[in-house]
Amino acid sequence: MSFLIPEARKFLVCLSLMAGASIAVPAMAEFQPLDDTTLAGVTGQAGVTIELETKLNIDHLIWTDEGSLGINGLRLSGQNDTVLDNMKLTIDIAGSGEVLEHGFSEIARRANAGLLDTSNPDVADALAKYSVGGSFGKQFDNGDLVIHLGASDYGDPTSLTDYLQAVDFELAIDSITTTGSEGSASLFSNILLQGYIGPTDLVIRNNGGATRTLANGNVVSGSELQLDTHFEISNGSLNWDAADVILLFNFAAVGIEGLQIHNRRGADTLGHFGMAHAKANLSRGTSAASGKEGLSVHDVEFRADIDMPVFRMGDTSIGSVQFTDFAITNTNLMVYGH
Template sequence: MSLLPPQGRTLRACLGLIAGTSLAFPAMAEFQALDDATLSGVTGQAGVTIELETRLTIDHLIWTDEGSLGVNGLRLSGQNDTVLDNMNLTIDIAGTGEVLEHGFSEIARRANAGLLDTSNPDVADALARYSVGGSFGRQFDNGDLVIHLGASDYGDPASLTDYLQAVDFELAIDSITTQGSEGSASLFSNILLQGYLGPTDLVIRNEGNATRTLANGNTVSSSELQLDTHFEISNGSLNWDAADVILLFNFAAVGIEGLQIHNRRGADTLGHFGMAHARASLSRGTSSASGKEGLSVHEVEFRGDIDMPVFRMGDTSIGSVQFTDFAITNTTLMVYGH
């Protein structure tokens, strides 16, 4: 008769079961700890791929303070109001020094395989930029969360056009309005933007509680979200009813048709395959000027060319407008409540 309490007898039974199992399956009887070097070889080898298609509509989006700002009749879809599809999201948590998909790394992979002509300066730049130790992409630090948006099907692997136009989109907004005690006003109306979405990356850098100081003195967290995207607007139109641009130009009663945003002219086209490029980093920050804490948006950059073949003042066209090497750089925003 056993003198062990019930929980003791249960423990003895479990130990007996484990021992019996190890005798029955001797191959499982020995456990070996993996050292850091061994673990580094398997970390990050698995990830998640999401094939995505969607159509987004929002009837009204309203922000209310003393007055209100409204976005009315918003729709995000494929061109001509079709489903936005043919998108692949790859999600990985990087190991130390791991190379993951980023930017035009797929172009570099094809160029290395001889599928694309490296006499094309953009292709040669991609091959040099995204080749890392026999892999293709960008090297990340341990714990970085990396989300890369590309296409499910890029078409002919030897065609740059198929690659660049694999994901088409359309953004439509009926109007953007303000409402206050003195009535309402339309800022923009009849917005329609059609184009192509290039490689887009979201990276959440894992730097713990570390901070750094920007050139303007603001202190920001080194753990930040980094956005990097390429895109092209192939056809766009809007009515600019009442709005200021960079606090300098009032474009009230302006209509724009045939809008295109790309990067095919000028001195900074290399590496962009004719697409406009935008990037920014977001993190918690503290303003050096006010001492306020808020959302820091820093390292903001936009580069592209802008074509407006029909530029109307009221009902009358005044001709066409073109910007070449339009660049926004050295831009930092600190956003907080008041």
């Protein structure tokens, strides 16, 4: 309720209008109209950056059906049980055609600035692949959610080694076991993996209700989660107590020491900077074979070289094992309950 008399109220209104006009006139002189061409080049630049350090311990992780599968004594940390740190997550929702950080785009940015030698085939490949219209990254569609994991500090900007080893990790698992009415059995034990995390991307593609059909006939949603990661295992060991590989080879009582997973030799090293590469897309899907709906894991790809310098059968080493250009391609999975 106002207690001003009408004349005073009119005076204050006039005074407010005059003050607003005195501010607005010079301010309007600074504004320039944007035509359609200019507006087309404007994209959202806001996003969220998270600097992350963590250490994860899980005593028991158990999946129970008629029996149970247990993962015991899991630890994720930095190497030598230190804190997993120097990680940076950038999270963006893309505008139409927006170029955002992806893969080795930081390498392309440095190469363009003359900080890295483009006579290196990997550097030249990154510059060609991630240079998009004056920006560096990958172009996305409107509404795509893009999460990029890199390092907070890459060290010397002219050093590829500093870049590739900026984020180190260690994964340790005491054992993986199964339990049923007949007792329990150990599948794997004393697992230790040390290495480096390269650029890792999670993208949720916004494609509405559209679907597409895979080569095997499965129908999958066009809105999907896309995972793309590079990594290296520099030292690993495990005991393979009782397990089948591709239903053909039984590796019971196998011990592996000095395990390395990388991509430094063979015919498919280009663009990977010596790191193993894995990617997969996940979405809702319908199986062409059974008609069942479930989780579709499709367009799966894994490329690496694998070295096992100590390969034991029981307590005796039988020598070393190497895989060159180990590749899993053209792989699709449909996962559903029964």
